[in-house]
Amino acid sequence: MPSDILIVDDEDDIRHLVAELLRDEGYTARTARNSDEALAEVAARLPDMVLLDIWLDGSRLDGMGILSEIVRDHPGLPVVMFSGHGTIETAVTAIREGAYDFIEKPFKSDRLLLVVRNAIEHAKLRREVADLKKRTGGDAELIGTSAAVRQLRHTIERVAPTNSRVLVTGPAGAGKEVAARRIHTHSRRADAPFVVLNCAIMTPDRVEAELFGAEPGALGPDTPRKLGLFEQAHSGTLFLDEVSDLPMETQGKVVRALHEQRFTRLGGERPIEVDVRVVAATNRDLASEIQSGRFREDLFYRLNVVPLRVPSLKERRDDIPELARHFMARAAAMSGLPPRSLGADALAVLQAGEWPGNVRQLRNVIEWLLIMAPGDGQTEIRAEMLPPELGAGAPVLVNPSEDGEIMGLPLRDAREVFERNYLKAQVARFNGNVSRTASFVGMERSALHRKLKSLGINTSS
Numbered sequence: 286m287p288s289d290i291l292i293v294d295d296e297d298d299i300r301h302l303v304a305e306l307l308r309d310e311g312y313t314a315r316t317a318r319n320s321d322e323a324l325a326e327v328a329a330r331l332p333d334m335v336l337l338d339i340w341l342d343g344s345r346l347d348g349m350g351i352l353s354e355i356v357r358d359h360p361g362l363p364v365v366m367f368s369g370h371g372t373i374e375t376a377v378t379a380i381r382e383g384a385y386d387f388i389e390k391p392f393k394s395d396r397l398l399l400v401v402r403n404a405i406e407h408a409k410l411r412r413e414v415a416d417l418k419k420r421t422g423g424d425a426e427l428i429g430t431s432a433a434v435r436q437l438r439h440t441i442e443r444v445a446p447t448n449s450r451v452l453v454t455g456p457a458g459a460g461k462e463v464a465a466r467r468i469h470t471h472s473r474r475a476d477a478p479f480v481v482l483n484c485a486i487m488t489p490d491r492v493e494a495e496l497f498g499a500e501p502g503a504l505g506p507d508t509p510r511k512l513g514l515f516e517q518a519h520s521g522t523l524f525l526d527e528v529s530d531l532p533m534e535t536q537g538k539v540v541r542a543l544h545e546q547r548f549t550r551l552g553g554e555r556p557i558e559v560d561v562r563v564v565a566a567t568n569r570d571l572a573s574e575i576q577s578g579r580f581r582e583d584l585f586y587r588l589n590v591v592p593l594r595v596p597s598l599k600e601r602r603d604d605i606p607e608l609a610r611h612f613m614a615r616a617a618a619m620s621g622l623p624p625r626s627l628g629a630d631a632l633a634v635l636q637a638g639e640w641p642g643n644v645r646q647l648r649n650v651i652e653w654l655l656i657m658a659p660g661d662g663q664t665e666i667r668a669e670m671l672p673p674e675l676g677a678g679a680p681v682l683v684n685p686s687e688d689g690e691i692m693g694l695p696l697r698d699a700r701e702v703f704e705r706n707y708l709k710a711q712v713a714r715f716n717g718n719v720s721r722t723a724s725f726v727g728m729e730r731s732a733l734h735r736k737l738k739s740l741g742i743n744t745s746s
């Protein structure tokens with residue numbers, strides 16, 4: 286479909302000339318003489334871009350006034366200003382206020398067509414990026430409202446703008462990379478690259494070439510120059526994932542590069558200066574790695590300027606329903622399948638789970654459910670449809686494998702088995718908090734306390 290362009294100018298000649306020029310190029314062109322006509326056209330159907338004169342005789346709003354309404358109501362719509370003599374400064378201000386570009390009158394048709402093409406392409410790319418971010422969940426999105434995640438978000442927001450190095454710790458799959466990306470996107474480096482090195486999957490001889498790059502021929506006969514990740518991350522952030530897996534010799538070189546803010550490429554002499562913020566992550570205990578001689582203490586102190594701990598999923602069970610719905614919506618958008626809704630019993634079992642693989646495991650379970658759960662898009666996902674490995678934390682009645690055992694017991698014992706499993710799962714789901722469990726299961730706090738004691742279930746309060 287041809288792009289639709291709105292031309293707003295009070296001079297008849299210019300309007301007609303530009304409209305003809307654009308139509309000759311295959312665009313659709315609409316015209317408006319003043320602000321009321323222009324805003325009415327925009328409201329009637331959103332154009333792909335607007336060419337807007339700054340001075341508009343006999344108009345309620347001038348070009349700047351129209352621009353601010355468009356930026357407010359349709360932030361993705363590109364606007365290019367026409368400026369005459371004496372309005373260049375205003376045109377520059379217009380760019381600051383959100384216009385894409387300006388064209389000085391009198392203008393050459395080639396220049397006009399180039400700016401129009403660029404503005405439309407730019408807007409299209411912005412939409413595509415926004416769409417991709419939405420579909421992939423925007424990698425820096427830190428879902429959750431639990432106290433643990435609110436605290437994490439707060440610390441990230443405080444540390445992000447400071448430029449300090451950050452050492453992110455936490456179990457596998459808990460969201461350390463998400464936290465690191467968020468530090469980057471909330472820093473002044475957000476427009477520069479975020480570059481990741483996963484130290485665990487690198488062989489020792491490759492890791493240095495990856496980090497520092499190599500001069501031509503350094504990696505073998507006729508090998509070209511290779512830019513290292515330090516250089517690629519210039520003015521941005523370098524994320525060293527699984528940093529404890531860096532070979533010892535490389536650790537020494539990283540310490541030097543961090544200290545001197547420069548390094549040489551493999552096979553090179555010339556020092557290369559870079560401005561890079563390093564954020565590192567580990568799921569190991571670096572203190573014991575240092576003790577056993579596998580991690581350099583000086584590197585630890587250089588990296589651990591600000592420590593940031595990402596909690597395990599078990600420490601933030603409150604977030605599980607929101608995370609589950611988020612991953613369902615995302616998996617559905619990526620696969621084109623309709624999202625499935627999750628029943629309250631399924632969510633309760635998910636909340637009671639052990640989650641050794643943390644958020645990554647939850648994401649995988651939800652993706653599995655979207656594809657594998659029985660029924661169509663309309664059928665709610667019930668507890669018994671969950672993958673068997675989650676059954677361990679589930680109350681006995683939703684775990685069919687144990688139904689057989691229950692059937693062999695007298696009612697009194699069967700009830701006790703049920704009560705124990707049910708309450709164990711509910712207590713786990715509310716992080717051992719008896720008051721919250723009591724309010725959910727509909728018992729007095731003290732009565733629940735007695736019950737739990739008689740069933741031998743441990744709680745935190």
Ligand SMILES: Nc1ncnc2c1ncn2[C@@H]1O[C@H](COP(=O)(O)OP(=O)(O)OP(=O)(O)O)[C@@H](O)[C@H]1O
Nearest residue numbers: 426427428456457458459460461462463568644645
């Ligand atoms: N709070 C969160 N909100 C949304 N998604 C999250 C959150 N935490 C983790 N994820 C998702 O879970 C998955 C694992 O997260 P991530 O890779 O950041 O974990 P990690 O701790 O760096 O793992 P590893 O130790 O294995 O490198 C990713 O798909 C990530 O997008």
